[in-house]
Amino acid sequence: MKQSQLFTRTQKEISKDEVSINAQLLIRAGFIDKLMAGTYTILPLGLRVMKKIEQIIREEMNAIDGQEIFMPTLHPKENWIKTGRWDSMDDLYKVKDSSGREMALGPTHEEVVVPLMKRFISSYKDLPFAAYQFQNKFRMELRSKSGILRGREFMMKDLYSFHADAGDLDAYYEKAKQAYLKVFERVGLKNETYLTYASGGSFSKYSHEFQTLTEAGEDSIYVCERCRIAINKEIIDDLEHSCPECHEGNLDEKKAIEVGNIFKLMTKFSAPFDLKAKDENGEDIGIVMGCYGIGLGRLMGTIVEVLHDEKGMMWPEAVAPFKVHLLSLGENEEAQKIYQSLVEKGIEVLYDDRDTSAGEKFADSDLIGIPYRVVVSKKSLASGGVEVKRRDESESRIVRTEELSNILK
RNA sequence: CGGGAUGUGGUGUAGUGGUAGCACGAUUGGUUUGGGACCAUUUAGCCCGAGUUCGACUCUCGGCAUCCCGACCA
Numbered sequence: 001m002k003q004s005q006l007f008t009r010t011q012k013e014i015s016k017d018e019v020s021i022n023a024q025l026l027i028r029a030g031f032i033d034k035l036m037a038g039t040y041t042i043l044p045l046g047l048r049v050m051k052k053i054e055q056i057i058r059e060e061m062n063a064i065d066g067q068e069i070f071m072p073t074l075h076p077k078e079n080w081i082k083t084g085r086w087d088s089m090d091d092l093y094k095v096k097d098s099s100g101r102e103m104a105l106g107p108t109h110e111e112v113v114v115p116l117m118k119r120f121i122s123s124y125k126d127l128p129f130a131a132y133q134f135q136n137k138f139r140m141e142l143r144s145k146s147g148i149l150r151g152r153e154f155m156m157k158d159l160y161s162f163h164a165d166a167g168d169l170d171a172y173y174e175k176a177k178q179a180y181l182k183v184f185e186r187v188g189l190k191n192e193t194y195l196t197y198a199s200g201g202s203f204s205k206y207s208h209e210f211q212t213l214t215e216a217g218e219d220s221i222y223v224c225e226r227c228r229i230a231i232n233k234e235i236i237d238d239l240e241h242s243c244p245e246c247h248e249g250n251l252d253e254k255k256a257i258e259v260g261n262i263f264k265l266m267t268k269f270s271a272p273f274d275l276k277a278k279d280e281n282g283e284d285i286g287i288v289m290g291c292y293g294i295g296l297g298r299l300m301g302t303i304v305e306v307l308h309d310e311k312g313m314m315w316p317e318a319v320a321p322f323k324v325h326l327l328s329l330g331e332n333e334e335a336q337k338i339y340q341s342l343v344e345k346g347i348e349v350l351y352d353d354r355d356t357s358a359g360e361k362f363a364d365s366d367l368i369g370i371p372y373r374v375v376v377s378k379k380s381l382a383s384g385g386v387e388v389k390r391r392d393e394s395e396s397r398i399v400r401t402e403e404l405s406n407i408l409k
Numbered sequence: 410c411g412g413g414a415u416g417u418g419g420u421g422u423a424g425u426g427g428u429a430g431c432a433c434g435a436u437u438g439g440u441u442u443g444g445g446a447c448c449a450u451u452u453a454g455c456c457c458g459a460g461u462u463c464g465a466c467u468c469u470c471g472g473c474a475u476c477c478c479g480a481c482c483a
């Protein structure tokens with residue numbers, strides 16, 4: 001894409017109110033725009049990142065046999081009455097239509113997915129399976145904060161699994177756990193993300209969160225470096241301050257943000273909707289469920305919090321809006337040719353063809369944080385080609401133009 | 410929801426009970442082109458409402474918004 005055609009532009013300065021790093025960088029670079037506290041427009045560059053994150057998650061959910069669906073945002077009140085959450089969930093957005101009918105804006109989708117599955121599950125033979133979606137969730141946060149890390153409306157992947165018994169749920173839960181670790185590895189947060197024991201509520205001893213270490217986080221976790229796991233502070237006393245795997249007490253307290261969680265729901269939601277199946281003997285069995293969530297916007301924000309320097313963002317290749325940032329300095333015809341040839345080879349490239357100063361192009365390139373910067377100028381051409389520099393390295397090198405696409409493979 | 414801070418062009422700020430100024434940005438034109446270049450040009454503002462007052466951006470009250478701390482948070 002030509003940068004001259006991008007309707008967004010970068011900003012050098014940002015309102016002093018914006019103190020969180022993810023908001024500062026994403027807004028300055030034109031990835032997102034704030035509409036209200038906790039609600040953001042995703043702009044072209046930001047959406048490219050979101051779509052890459054989405055696709056990675058989709059591939060991993062498909063790999064554990066998740067079937068993608070898309071459920072509505074508007075939910076009938078009756079379903080929420082049935083689970084008791086119409087009254088008990090205080091961050092539920094309630095809306096009314098002109099006839100006075102009340103509805104909820106979905107903060108999660110058990111109230112939709114469970115009644116839905118009543119239509120399709122009748123036998124143990126229909127089990128197990130899992131369905132998931134990418135959907136905007138609404139939560140009436142009393143205090144949204146930390147840029148896009150805690151919003152009131154946010155994109156989330158939620159997967160629900162359905163099983164004939166707890167043992168089968170356990171097995172699937174383990175698969176989901178591994179799939180989640182894969183997702184966080186693929187988006188570039190492997191080293192900072194810990195499987196974390198957290199409170200399980202009333203139906204299982206512990207749930208698991210995926211916590212990424214960052215000062216911007218709102219949770220405190222205790223990390224066991226040796227086992228690569230952590231314990232949420234909320235349950236540390238239950239575990240007597242020791243690692244549940246190796247039972248050592250040598251734990252570090254760290255700030256972290258919850259980027260995902262997985263939960264055994266058991267029959268908590270299947271029961272109120274009377275979702276059951278027949279077993280081999282024709283007897284009714286209650287269906288046990290698991291749910292598994294990842295907030296996409298929060299994940300994007302977390303990547304920024306973890307991977308940036310004083311000049312801007314540093315996107316991992318897997319989620320970067322483009323692979324290559326091609327800068328044309330001064331007038332030269334070579335840049336345009338290189339751009340076309342890279343595009344023809346299927347390489348995603350943002351081409352800074354704007355008529356602005358070199359300094360501005362460099363600054364913008366550092367801010368936007370595309371993994372490879374390729375500079376075409378009289379100077380580079382005189383030294384034999386183009387200058388290639390990785391965003392996360394300080395040294396650049398001159399590459400002959402013909403070899404460029406090989407380097408970028 | 411409890412506490413705190415702040416509201417003046419897009420951003421950062423100055424200012425006085427009596428015509429709101431500067432810088433950056435943005436626009437347009439031109440000169441530039443290896444780290445946010447230069448010249449000219451144009452543009453845009455006192456959060457909202459009530460009160461006090463001859464007169465309120467300024468004082469009072471009430472609201473609203475944003476950010477921060479806490480609480481809450483599958």
